[in-house]
Amino acid sequence: MTDGGARTAIAAVTSEFAEFSFADTGPEADYGDGPLTWSGYTEQRARARTRSGESESVVCGQGQIGNQPVVLVAFDFRYIGGSLGQRAGTRICRAFEIARRLRWPVVSLISTGGSRMQEGMRSLLQLQRIARQLQLTRWEGLAHIAVLREPTTGGVWASLGAGADIVLAVRDATVAFGGHRVQPPGGADGPEFRSEGKFAAGAVDAVVDQATLPHTLRHVVELLAPTGAAPVQPATVPRALGRQDWPADGWSAVQRARAVERPRADAYLDDYFDHVFEISGDRAGGADPGMRCGFGRRDGATVAYVAQTGTANTPAGFRTAARLIRLADQLRLPVLTLVDTPGAANDAAAEHAGVGSALAELFGAVAAVDVPITTLVIGEGGSGGALALASADRLWITPDAYFSVIAPELGAAILKRGPAEVEHTANQLRLRPQDLLELGIVHGIAGEEPID
Template identity: 35%
Template structure:
């Protein structure tokens, strides 16, 4: 279909948008309330009573998203496409002509470049009015060429979707557009460019099963529907009554398939935040001021003799205090413009692990950490900080995003351990942890891990394979809880204090054993007594560690990480001479 896009003939993108028209009164499709037309427009075609988001044209969407004066349409001109000479109740060319007359558009998508909140971006924006936003050969070609522009300009790509699916009038050729657009996104992945999908209502079929769900970050408008088969098709095919919120953004967020829901008025701010956090191949941040490095050296202890050897069981109790700051607390205190991302894109959303993009002292980073809570309700909702496989797979997804964009990874560890329930085992808990260990070992970006509370077993280590590992003075890190150890080895849970001492799980013990590289001194009364000071100290320590790693790239970062973990136990195994090993093999 190489001839469907030309530089000159037939139908070109309109140079200026059509005039907005709206009736005096608009009936909300969500709640049925009549809304004054001008008020409807002021609210961006959203109902001021129930929040229902009405449809926008592609022009309206581009003007809403892109900063004033930055919008530039990509110069695609479209020739007629009727590869099957298809006719239903009317010939396909007539349907195209009528759609063009009705919408003022040459096809169901517009390609553009511009800026969002000051950050450059390339956008492909679909319009549902044009044959239901269906994915035909021209639409697929425009989206692919728009992605190629993003690649050439080294600029993030935003895809705004609104579609009923692949275009029937073009048969298998429309199906091929799913593969073509997906291959385009693979090229952007290889180039390390951020891709974002903004899902609007509705997005179904071949669009949902290709570029709409393949981007690094997926954002949806409230109650936007996204799915492969539509509700009516499913109910008629299998005879099942579906829940009212089926396939809505809210439904999908709970199940781990989108990152977050953004009301229309927040799109520019939220997207701008993402774009700033993921500037492609951003310049190296300025070095840490000498005073801050000196301060970091003061608060990060590397000599175990400088640390008090408190009662081990008392340290365990302090590490578990629910008043200690959580990952989200540190994110709010430490990072500029933090945007939490959700979902593992496979099985669900686990609230016991949180993560997202932000900037630490101006440096874009990916932050991932365990999340407990400060009250019984939040503790229960977050599973007491014990992740399911979905949590570890979400963490893996964010680590891969960090690797793609070249961003450092910061992990904050605070968990009793991985969730030990039946469902977690059925979903592959051990496999999810193992995959994270291997992934972290191979990440081509700097990784700094900090144990902020409990470091419990493999559930903690799944976020702990780092170039630099730090811990708070009153944190703990152990293969098992003292209670579990005492129950198994002493067969007496009352021996938990004795087990805590034997496990050597305190910060001075772990520093002496070389499990951690440094211990952060806590403010008087602990990190929960002064969270702001604690966050400041944590930020200085992480920044100093990232500065130390700044000269390493790719393979050297991996080698550094491999060497760090290879040393544990190496002194206990003495290799036989190579000649002896060869002789043993010959005899056997």
């Protein structure tokens, strides 16, 4: 069931709202039957105005979410199914132009059936116009957050919705490129066509209940508020939460890093941040719970983070990490990475999903950004799956971690050594924190206090 319309959606998330005036788009009477002279289109729009109280399918204006002013774009499904025509496209484009001029984030509250057939290709071309506005806004370092309401389908989902920096979806909303009427019989009833299915497939960052949406949206908007022009300061190195003594030999370092009682990413994130918002998914069909990505508040400032949780990460995890790092660069936010993985997944599924190209994408993202990246190895630092997250100039390690070109067992196997020689191989690899410091691989060993 659809919600109460554009203004109801706006009122639910804002403390104040002022609609933009689009007088130069021309009065509705001048629009006639549209570019295709579609018979009855004038009457359809008249009925839509009566039903919705709106002059178009989108309402655009400025509002306040928490302590952050924003530009809002809200769809009203009661107006011809929230469909996108020329006039609606123009309003959306102008709303983004205003956002760039004011340097405010954009929040899109979407409920739509897609492009408006009565305007033909003139309607479909709005997707290109909107895509251009999204890119221009991204280049300006401003965030765009989309909220997918019931329903969100068609070209608007494939442009304004899926093209947002952060995508929130109301629980159980229909989210699909093809709506119910264009799907094969029974096809659109599966989970793939709803919010939860899109989250599982990596296309949505979070599924939220209608009641908690205002709080979640405020949280996200305030975390991603535009930054000033001052240079971005690196994130402080987290304090070490585990053992403070250094391991006696290489194999001891490996065992300590693998110990069940060693503090993991969740402990470090809880200790470091006041609160966080996590993103999810690679936008290409996958999500990896072993790669935690998001934004957190520390000492009143936002820091982006990527934290491995001790598992062998999948291609989806590496692509999500790359997405997070590129977004942090766009928003001029420092990045903290926590390394803890035995290595990248190397099974058949990982190879099929392109683990090599996913790692290359992440290496490239880390190398390309202008914002500083701070890395702390908190557990296992296994090969390229760990190095892909490592900063080139701010790399630290805890006393109960190691970093190695390969796991000792795998290294011994490659060298045709038996199990009895694994410990010796670990020592030869010089993977202890103090070895890495002496070799110039890491810049320091973290202690009990954070490092500026």
